[in-house]
Amino acid sequence: xxxxxxxxxxxxxxxxVVEVLxxxxxxxxxxxxxxxxxxxxxxxxQYATATNSATSALHIACLALDVGQGDxxxxxxxxxxxxxxxxxxxxxxxxxxxxxxxxxxxxxxxLEQKLIQAQKENKLPKVVIPVHLAGQSCDMQGIHAxxxxxxxxxxxxASHAIGGRYQAKPVGSCEYSDITVFSFHxxxxxxxxxxxxxxxxxxxxxxxxxxxxxxxxxSTEEEMTEPSHGPWYYQQQELGFNYRxxxxxxxxxxxxxxxxxxxxxxxxxxAAYYNQNLNTELVTPLAQQPNRVxxxxxxxxxxxxxxxxxxxxxxxxxxAAGIMAHVHYIPIxxxxxxxxxxxxxxxxxxxxxxxxxxxxxxxxxxxxxxxxDYICEILNLILA
Ligand SMILES: *Cc1c(COP(=O)(O)O)cnc(C)c1O
Numbered sequence: 001x002x003x004x005x006x007x008x009x010x011x012x013x014x015x016x017v018v019e020v021l022x023x024x025x026x027x028x029x030x031x032x033x034x035x036x037x038x039x040x041x042x043x044x045x046q047y048a049t050a051t052n053s054a055t056s057a058l059h060i061a062c063l064a065l066d067v068g069q070g071d072x073x074x075x076x077x078x079x080x081x082x083x084x085x086x087x088x089x090x091x092x093x094x095x096x097x098x099x100x101x102x103x104x105x106x107x108x109x110x111l112e113q114k115l116i117q118a119q120k121e122n123k124l125p126k127v128v129i130p131v132h133l134a135g136q137s138c139d140m141q142g143i144h145a146x147x148x149x150x151x152x153x154x155x156x157x158a159s160h161a162i163g164g165r166y167q168a169k170p171v172g173s174c175e176y177s178d179i180t181v182f183s184f185h186x187x188x189x190x191x192x193x194x195x196x197x198x199x200x201x202x203x204x205x206x207x208x209x210x211x212x213x214x215x216x217x218x219s220t221e222e223e224m225t226e227p228s229h230g231p232w233y234y235q236q237q238e239l240g241f242n243y244r245x246x247x248x249x250x251x252x253x254x255x256x257x258x259x260x261x262x263x264x265x266x267x268x269x270x271a272a273y274y275n276q277n278l279n280t281e282l283v284t285p286l287a288q289q290p291n292r293v294x295x296x297x298x299x300x301x302x303x304x305x306x307x308x309x310x311x312x313x314x315x316x317x318x319x320a321a322g323i324m325a326h327v328h329y330i331p332i333x334x335x336x337x338x339x340x341x342x343x344x345x346x347x348x349x350x351x352x353x354x355x356x357x358x359x360x361x362x363x364x365x366x367x368x369x370x371x372x373d374y375i376c377e378i379l380n381l382i383l384a
Contacts, residue, residue, distance in 0.1 A: 043172030
């Protein structure tokens with residue numbers, strides 16, 4: 001079976017992990033801060049907090065922005081459930097903003113209409129979480145402009161997008177957001193096994209993120225509410241978690257980072273080859289917008305015409321031919337857990353159309369041209 005995604009590890013990655021295994025610190029050593037600093041520098045952001053997953057990073061990002069009971073958090077319905085679960089963990093309520101059908105990203109026009117309506121009902125969101133689907137940045141400048149008018153905070157779910165660019169800067173610069181989150185799950189662009197990171201340019205948010213990652217505890221004397229009892233002293237100041245990344249993982253991440261640009265370039269080349277060789281009378285790749293470089297976590301095409309049956313048959317046919325085609329994503333509001341909150345799919349017509357037409361084809365750096373030719377041939381045959 002040709003998988004839809006796959007990690008790429010070399011001997012240097014393995015050596016980096018072994019070196020930590022032979023050192024004194026498996027966790028809470030030097031590798032985590034080094035990894036954080038290197039990612040922050042790469043992204044032109046001030047601060048970074050490594051976590052044990054992007055899900056954890058999204059959770060503490062919401063908490064750092066004071067999301068709690070009575071608050072609304074909005075995100076895209078075409079994402080992994082973690083993008084909205086993070087708000088539920090905080091006791092907030094979730095709503096979804098329908099997508100732009102060409103890119104699959106949250107539609108800024110729909111966001112604006114929804115904000116106008118929410119203002120009338122006094123239900124404006126505290127936080128909006130745009131998701132950079134497949135690795136292409138959302139219209140962050142447009143979303144940021146709306147945040148200034150309507151007073152919400154922004155967390156970029158950039159789980160797909162490390163190594164991508166928006167305008168003149170790397171995704172993760174937080175130029176138009178409060179916090180940006182990356183995932184290092186093996187299927188993503190670079191991996192730490194499991195892992196995530198939250199970047200910000202705001203020192204107060206960074207302090208909160210670091211406290212929440214480690215039980216709400218601080219060992220910094222200036223942050224304490226009373227004089228230190230002695231060199232052993234620490235204070236728990238709020239309810240946090242153990243969401244720490246290990247040094248074993250950070251060493252792998254640091255080593256993987258050396259090849260990030262190479263990975264992204266290769267993914268872009270493979271995507272271009274698909275674009276040339278698929279029959280564009282049958283399928284349309286997700287539209288690429290100007291001023292962006294996609295990290296191409298996923299290669300997604302849509303059937304020219306949304307057709308529930310044809311879509312299902314195409315994926316079954318591809319899998320029968322040994323090609324692990326997938327759908328990213330099932331709209332979150334269709335999940336039974338979310339259905340019980342009363343969501344109506346009629347409120348998200350574009351997400352519905354997208355769901356019945358999107359096909360993820362295999363994409364990872366060591367995918368060969370022969371494999372791509374085979375995938376194109378089978379898909380063209382099935383759809384013809
Ligand atoms: C993978 C993913 C996550 C969760 O990442 P983990 O590191 O597995 O917790 C969140 N959001 C999106 C869009 C993702 O693709």
